[in-house]
Amino acid sequence: MYTVSSPRITYSSEFRNSANPFRDKFGGIADDNWKDVWLTTETCSNIQGIEFPTIPEQQLQSQIHGSSSWQISMGEAFAFYEFVKSSGALDGAKCFLDFGCGWGRMTRPFMRDFDLGKIYGFEPNALHAIIARSLNPYFTVFTGGFSPDGSIPKDWFDLVVGWSIFSHLSEKSLKEWLTEICSVLRPGGHAVFTTWGIRFLKRLQGEQALLDAGQEIHWYSKQCLDGVGNISKRIADYENGDFIWFTNTDSTEYGEAFLGEKALNRFVSELDLPMEVTTFDATSLAQDVFILRKRQW
Ligand SMILES: C[S@@+](CC[C@H](N)C(=O)[O-])C[C@H]1O[C@@H](n2cnc3c(N)ncnc32)[C@H](O)[C@@H]1O
Known part of the structure; x- marks a missing residue:
């Protein structure tokens, strides 16, 4: 059994007058300092007058993604964030989706990069979706089927990320979701996913x-x-x-x-998706990571 505490949101002018107070206060600091801010949220939820999302109980973190501490949970999220950022996939992106967001871990580093109203998660496990919303009311979490059922808006996102989703899905399921992800991306948009290798x-x-x-x-x-x-x-x-x-x-x-580079290229080609694999990296992160770019035409 888990209990989840939500942030105590006050009626603050920052959130009434700005598209993203996290960006206003923390947008200019180095990635390492931004990571330190998130590590601090384990013990202090209000930083520079901004009420941060709360953190889930350790047991829930362990159950959803196997991490044994907040340091490790956020360490993995920031390593992924920095990878995405250095790939260029974040450049100019205005609308973000964390696909298979669990309790919303991977979204957190990205919370200074988009208007809050353009940060979304998708989570087919309805309880995970409720937990993600309760912990972090600043982003919008869709729920929907374990197979695509049209719950995610089409042609909408510039950047879709998914940590440890294509590390689990069967061939049928991954083909369905690759097709769906392609349809929810805008032309020129990127999807960054991890898989086992x-x-x-x-x-x-x-x-x-x-x-x-x-x-x-x-x-x-x-x-x-x-x-x-x-x-x-x-x-x-x-x-x-x-x-x-x-x-x-x-x-x-x-x-x-375990989706290797050859199999991924074969699936993209078999499905005739208007996407190309721009990166396949089997060493930089704890899981293999690949980037897909939706063609402009
Ligand atoms: C290992 S967890 C990763 C969660 C999150 N991305 C993270 O790293 O903290 C896998 C997530 O995929 C979700 N999931 C399970 N089946 C799925 C499916 N068929 N399609 C999409 N997501 C699925 C689970 O509910 C779970 O939240």
Whole structure:
């Protein structure tokens, strides 16, 4: 059971007169200082007179994205933010979507980059969506189907990000969502998503050896190992360009997904999407990351 506390919003002129008071106060500071501001919110919610979003209980953070501390949760969010920023995908973008936003973690670093009214999240788990809204009333969270059902406005966003969503979706589901994301992006807009890669398969292989030797491993690795089957074959298939997906549950949509560059390009081409893969980076972040750009025509 979780309890969620919402920020105590006061009727403040800053929010009445500005499209984004976070940008007004913190838009000019270095990324590292902006990160420090968010780290401070663990113990202090009012910074320079601005009431910040509240933070979820540790157990909820761990359940949704596996992090064991606020420092790690925000560290991952800022590493992703800085990656997106340095890619140029943020340049000139006016409307933002955090796809599969969970409790809204990845949105937070971006809260100084857009008008607050242009910051959106999408989360198909209705409870996660409610929690995200309660913790952070400054952004708008849509909910909708686990498969696309038209809940997200078309041709609307300049930048869509999704951390650890295409790390889980099955081939059918990822193809449906890639098509939908393409339709909600404006021409010239970017989507930045993460996925599992060969690093995680090899880590699981190492952890299987530890387990066989009687050692303890992380609960999430154990869960993955329950579904992976023959890891050496999975690694060979991935290196051969196959998309890899498995689960230890009876879900046909959500498990562990390893979308390599070859498979991604193949899917984009098979689906005939007006998008190109501009970046595939398998080293910079904790998960592999790729960027799609919607064509102008
Ligand atoms: C590992 S969490 C990541 C949450 C968030 N992006 C973060 O990094 O904190 C995966 C999220 O994907 C959502 N999800 C599950 N099935 C989905 C689907 N079919 N389509 C889109 N999102 C899905 C889950 O509800 C969950 O919030």
